[in-house]
Amino acid sequence: MYRYDEFDQSLVDARVTEFRGQVARRLAGDITEDEFKPLRLMNGLYLQLHAYMLRVAIPYGTFNSRQMHMLAEIARKYDKGYGHFTTRQNIQYNWLKLDDVPDLLADLASVEMHAIQTSGNCIRNTTSDQYAGAAADEIEDPRPTCEIIRQWSTFHPEFSFLPRKFKIAVTGAPKDRAAVQIHDIGIQIVENNKGEVGYSIFVGGGLGRTPMVGKHIRAFLPRQDLLAYLEAIMRVYNMLGRRDNIYKARIKILVHEASAAEFTRLVEEEFEKIDQTKLMALPEEELDRIAAYFAAPEFETLGPCPAEHLEALDRDRDFALWVKANVVPHKVPGYAIANISLKPIGGVPGDITSDQMDGVAELAKDYSFDEIRATHEQNLVLPHVRERDLYAIWQRLKALELATANIGLVSDIIACPGLDYCNLANARSIPVAQLISERFAELDRQHDIGELKIKISGCINACGHHHVGHIGILGVDRKGEEYYQITLGGSADENTRLGDITGPSFPYDKVVDAVETLVTTYVDLRQSGETFLQTYARVGLAPFKENLYAAA
Amino acid sequence: MPLLKDGRLVEDKWQRLEEHEVVPTEGAVIIDLERWQVERENLKGRAAPLGLLLMPGQSPEEIADDLSQFDLIALAFPAFKDGRAYSYARILRERLGFTGELRAVGEVLQDQLFFMARVGFDAFEVNERTSEGDFAAEMAKFPAVYQPSSCGENTVFARRHGARLVEAAE
Structure with a gap:
């Protein structure tokens, strides 16, 4: 997975310093709550019914054991010992004190995490397929594209005061597990008839009080044009999106009122003008650099389903039911994708205790190349486990009270x-x-x-x-x-x-x-x-x- | 309103004309788009400096052909949340090649100065609380940027590979 270099780290650290100053100004009474509100919202900090709530970004839902341990530690140190995974592949803490938040953000930064742009009228955390890099039906791993979008959208000087919040989702597979058509921009990685990989673009999907399915505005966008095209969409929206009524300010209303055809024409026209400058085409070596972080782990060459796994399925019915519901095929023979349900019977969907977080982190380290995924359906995933380890994983999940066998079933409720x-x-x-x-x-x-x-x-x-x-x-x-x-x-x-x-x-x-x-x-x-x-x-x-x- | 220009608090030599005021022959004045549309023929070639105020909804592309008439463009932020002028600024600088003073007016908050400078503003009508020191601190807030923009600063993407993205485009 992606690792920060000195530039990425310096920006996240700078944000912590900036916010520490803003909180100090607020606590000293130098600024009012009204003045502070837009500043804290830029850092994912909400004032809820009972306390401050912080939303932490998990970019495209991918994280590792070190980060999960820190999320557990934060819940212990600053909250009530649990966190809540959301439909946007984020985690939220519900019971925070304002003066703790700068330290909390510094703890996050120490493991390459942040709460930047998890609220406010800006481009939010980019979401993706929780099975990225593991799914058998994938054209390409969507995460390099997501990481490019994460960096491009971070502190974007032109698009930080949009008419309304803005959500982008990317999927790399024809089977859409990222719900791209209900996002402001949905990106699907596709292959054209020349065998080139590019992007198919949907715009103007969204739920809320005026639910709409995204309109398909581009069948094939060459890879190098991605950021220029995104800037074109964002600029048309920033200039023409409605600002007179908060309920009509999302891009879906603009697309609807202008008509999909007219909106597409405006975007293509803007895109042509931006493209002339060539400023947005990323250097080839940068694309390669980012993609290299998402190279497949060193999978072993394994035969088909090992005998001990089949025996365990025969012997233990509870295990077999868990496998049936929670385990899906992996692209590499002998491996599997194991879903961890955060929907225990009678539990709070998406909630997880610090001890459970630590347990999942250890499982990821021991069995899944140190990778964990958060899903938009409020569950977790161990994306790369050997089939032969499934029984041991399941037993450890049972001990953690995380072995609910209900993925996709009636009790797996968002x-x-x-x-x-x-x-x-x-x-x-x-x-x-x-x-x-x-x-x-x-x-x-x-x-x-x-x-x-x-x-x-x-x-x-x-x-x-x-x-x-x-x-x-x-x-x-x-x-x-x-x-x-x-x-x-x-x-x-x-x-x-x-x-x-x-x-x-x-x-x-x-x-x-x-x-x-x-x-x-x-x-x-x-x-x-x-x-x-x-x-x-x-x-x-x-x-x-x-x-x-x-x-x- | 105090005026920050190129990082210094300076005296504002520009006069913003109200609707009922007649354009004087002398002195630097800022007029609005409605007046320009009505008095265009009279004002073209005015010897003294002329500035134009654009409100949200008034895209600079509408006056692209007249741009050489203006020494200053002021872009309004009626509320800090209204971010349309960020796009207008980039269009003026990057697409239309405007090199005169680009001034942010209205609700111009300290925490926004960095973004405004990045999209091409070089003058800011700020509130009384904003000092030169605050401005300098804001400009130094982030040690790197990811996006190419009007300020011409090298992006992280380019710095990683030791290449100037902007030059490469020329």
Whole structure:
């Protein structure tokens, strides 16, 4: 993975020094909270319902054991001994004191991490496929592209005061695990008919109160044009994006109001003008330098599935269920990708204790070439493990209480922090996720139900991605009571689709029953081998709606 | 408003004309785009220096052909959050080749001076609290930059490989 050189390190260190000065000015009363707010937001520091919350960037979700140990240590030292992984491959700390934050940032900088641009109206942390460099279906590892974007977007002088926040996602595989079509810019690495690798570009996707699927504006962008093209998109948005209404300020509204064709024309025109200067084409040796950091680890030549692994699968049913749900094929024979669920039954989605973080760090060091990934579905990944080590890994995960075998199943729920933490929320999300996972706790039943993605947001800002949940749940406020609106059929993969609203919302104590009704309806209607989403696509909303509101 | 020009607090010899004021024959004056559009023919070739104020929404590309008429362009930040002028500044410097004074006016905060200087501003109407020392500290805030911009500073990408990216482009 990428390592900072003296330039990268000096910039992160400079940011810590700058912020230490700003906090000192605030604590001394030299600046007001109003003046301090934009400065702290530039460093990912929010004032939430109960305390300061810090969002730490994990660029494109890739990190190592040393960094994970530091994240654990930070949770112990400055927080309550746990952290929370988010849908943007970041980690958040929820219970901080302001005067601790400069020291915390210095600790992060000591392991090449930061909280730069994790909030504010700027280009945020670039997200990517959690299986990058390991997936069998990959055209190219997306992380060198992500790292180039990270560096280019860091302290960008022109694009630090955009109309609104800006999120870029990159995937290197045709199977989209990075949800690129719900980002402000979605980049898919593609190969053209001459065998050249380049980029396919989507713009204007996003959720929130006006959910939209990204528009495809460029089928093939040559590699060397990436930054020039990104600057063209950003400049058109910076100059023309709406600033009169915060709810209409995202790029999706500009693309929608101008029309995708007109927006594309503006970008191409701007791109032509920028391109003339050639300033944005990266030197070939720099592309090579960055790519070299992501060279594949030294995989051993291993035969097909070892006998001891097959025996363990036979012998231990719990292990076999974990492998079935959490382990996916690796591009190298004899290796596997092991997902670590942060969704224990009845737990808080994405939460992890310091001791668990240390445990995962040790597993990564012992078994996965020192690599860990954070996923946008709030789980972790050991990307490069030998199949023959899976049983030992699973036993250690069990001891850490991290062996929940539910990846992609009904209890693997995305939930935003909701009213338990967030001052924007209308309703609680976490307890709803907990109740659903308890209702469906029985693992055999979960496997029988199969792939089913439930996503819960506590308000219309949609941090829990409810619009693209197979079952989406949105918390709303009805005369001071928590109610939940349900959507069906959403998806955030290469066939991105927004869910359909079923009808009137449900009170807090009826949501789990409603989900159960939907699941039962699917089980009754499904044809052999059909997933929830496939059944929904075939039969549509009507039968689900009918059962859902039959009792009412 | 105190004026910082090339890092020094200097006397402002420019007068910003209000809507009702007549353009005098003498003295350096800054007019707005509406006046330029109306009085263009009279003002062309004015002997004394002429400056133009552009508000957000008034792209410098609209006056590209008239640029040689102006010794100064002032770009407005009605609120610090309104970042359109950062793009206008780069277009003026990098695309239209404007070499006169480029002045930031409006809500110009100390913590933004570094970015403003990088996109090509060389003059800043700052608040009373901002000193020359503050300005110097802001300019030295970051030891390296990743993006090519109007300031011409070598990027990290170029410095890593000992090549001047800007020269390579010429």
